[in-house]
Amino acid sequence: MSDVSAELVFRRGKEVGKAVYQNRALSKAGISERLFALLFSGLVYPQIWEDPDIDIEAMQLGEGHRVVTIASGGCNILAYLTRSPAKIDAVDLNAAHIALNRMKLTAVRDLPTQADLFRFFGAAGAEHNSAAYDRFIAPNLDPVSRHYWEKRNWRGRRRIEVFNRNFYRTGLLGLFIATGHRAGRLFGVDPSGIMAATDLAEQRRFFDEKLAPVFDNKLLRWATSRKASLFGLGIPPAQYDSLITSGDGSMASVLKARLEKLACDFPLKDNYFAWQAFARRYPNPGEAALPAYLEKENHATLKANVDRVGIHHANMIEFLAGKDAGTVDRFILLDAQDWMTDEQLNALWTEITRAASPGARVIFRTAAEPSLLPGRVSASLLDQWHYEDEASRDYSARDRSAIYGGFHLYVKRG
Structure with missing residues (x-):
């Protein structure tokens, strides 16, 4: 195993574990947490399972906005780029997601045409995708991500070759x-x-x-x-x-x-x-709606904006702590707070509140229906935010992914 690969495995296991572990290692709950952390250290989401159209509407996302989001499968980030925000910082603990996001951004920038981009990320059974990777993407990809995609399995196949079949079945x-x-x-x-x-x-x-x-x-x-x-x-x-x-x-x-x-x-x-x-696939163009980044009319905007994204293998709390006060306009937390202890939630919202600009918006989803913040996050922090109750219920009802119990929107006062 190369030094790059060893560092990648060590970091992804360590960071995921820090987020998940809440119980003693040899307890029943602790063993379950450690099994999950082991599984979560590999690729989990080949695509996001949150509706970015709802995100964009709830955030009122537009030009000039400075965004911090959890990266996940990256479809959300590319959807946000269609609204030309000034900057998107995408953060994730999972090294496989980091490699996927960096590869997606490089593909948007360097694949020759929109049809090539759709063939790579939208079609199933495009057997020449790995060749397109070798010619157009790999030369411009960072070494750690390139190592991830070119690593061979026990059959001798490179990981990137899954795009020759159906990536979304992985x-x-x-x-x-x-x-x-x-x-x-x-x-x-x-x-x-x-x-x-x-x-x-x-x-x-x-x-x-x-x-x-x-x-x-x-x-x-x-x-x-x-x-x-x-x-x-x-x-x-x-x-x-x-x-x-x-x-x-x-x-x-x-x-x-x-x-x-x-x-x-x-x-x-x-x-x-x-x-x-x-x-088990995306529709073909014209057959039904597609993710925003695969729609032909958004391609020019994506290419123009792709360099506005920064991908960070980091803990969200620690990343926000490095931001200057009042410099973030939009926060997307996905469902990450469902994982957190009260201590972690308060640390997160301390940094969100400090980094948020006036009128900043925070969106997140929860497995259960109600917001998990009241009674767990300090009132002195939550009093600086307004919870959009009616709007949150409406967005939740219209979220096409359907997997979550609740969608929640908080707006910074002042």
């Missing part, structure tokens, strides 16, 4: 969705059958008749009662405990409700998250 999320499809077929249902629906009524009928009954199966209810069953969604033990409070006490009922929203609340032609969940 990572913990991709494997989790694949497991869901296998489980459905085990119970006599092919989840991809919903893609034949032509309207919301047919989508609803498929869910009620085919998908909903699966969640009453005793085997599935037993399996989902184990916290490790949701590690593939990137849900650590602490977030599992929060998620289960939004149902009837069983995780099966929670998952059923979230899948119902994904399957029934939005037309398939408008929801590329449903395409990934059920069809």
Whole structure:
């Protein structure tokens, strides 16, 4: 193993562990946390599972804004670039996500055409993508990210070659969705059958008749009662405990409700998250809506703005501590706060409040429905922010990814 690879593995395991560990190593909860940290040290999200259109609307994102976000799979960052903010700092603890984000930005800048970009990140089975990587992306990629994508597996294949097949079937999320499809077929249902629906009524009928009954199966209810069953969604033990409070006490009922929203609340032609969940791919151009960064009309703007992004392998609290006071206009925390202790939440919001400009906006999602901040974050901090309750409920209802219980918007007073 090279020095670059060794440092990458060490840092990603150490940083994820610092965020996840809340219990003694040899306790039952501690063992579960350490298993999650091990799994989370690799690629988790080949794509984000938050709706960036809702993010952009809630943030009122525009030219001149200075943004700090968690990177995740990077689709969100590229969507934000379509609104030409002045600067985006993307932070993540996961080294695989860092490598993915840096590769995506290099691809936007250096692949010759928009069709090449779509072929690389939007199409399935484009067997020459690794050759495009070698010619256009690799020469301009940083050494650590290049090492990640060119590392060979036990079969001798370079990691980048997954883009010759279907990248979105990889990572913990991709494997989790694949497991869901296998489980459905085990119970006599092919989840991809919903893609034949032509309207919301047919989508609803498929869910009620085919998908909903699966969640009453005793085997599935037993399996989902184990916290490790949701590690593939990137849900650590602490977030599992929060998620289960939004149902009837069983995780099966929670998952059923979230899948119902994904399957029934939005037309398939408008929801590329449903395409990934059920069809296991993105739509072709003109077939249905695509992520903003893959839409042809946004390509010129993306290329013009790509150098406004900085990718940082760092802890969010420590990164914000290095920011000058009043210099950040928009904060996107995804669901990271669900992982945090009260001490960590207060440290985070201390730095957010210090770094925020007047009128700054913070958005985040939670596994359960209500905001987790009241009663946990100091009143002296929260009193400096206004919670947009009605707007948050509206954004949550319109979030096409459907996986979260709540979307939340806070606006800096003064």
